[in-house]
Amino acid sequence: MEDKNKKEHFMGIPIEKHDTAAWANIEDTKPVSNVSVPAKSETRNAKDWVDANQK
Template identity: 45%
Template sequence: MIRKSKKYYKEPIEKHETASWANIKENASKAKVPIPNEIEVINAKEWVDENEK
C-alpha cells in the first residue's frame, strides 16, 4: 500500500498570481472555463517559448 504524505506546506509551491488565469477577462458560457485577457496569454506564450527544452 502506498502511504500518502500528510505534510502541510505553509507556502504555496507555485505562484498563482502570475498564472495566465489570474486576470480573467470572462468565462466561457457553456463550459464555464475562465478566459484570460490578451496580455496574460502573451505572457504565458513568452514564458513557454523561453523555457522550451
C-alpha cells in the same frame, strides 16, 4: 502521533503561488462550460515564457 500533527500543520501551507499564472487575470468566462478566458496580454506573456524556456 506526533507525525500526524506535523502533517496536518503543513497541509494548510500552499506549495505554489498562482498570482502570476495566465488564468489569474480572468477577462471572461464561457457561458455553458464556465471556463475562464484569460486576458490577451496574459496569454501572450505565457506564450513568450514557454518559447523562451524551450529545450
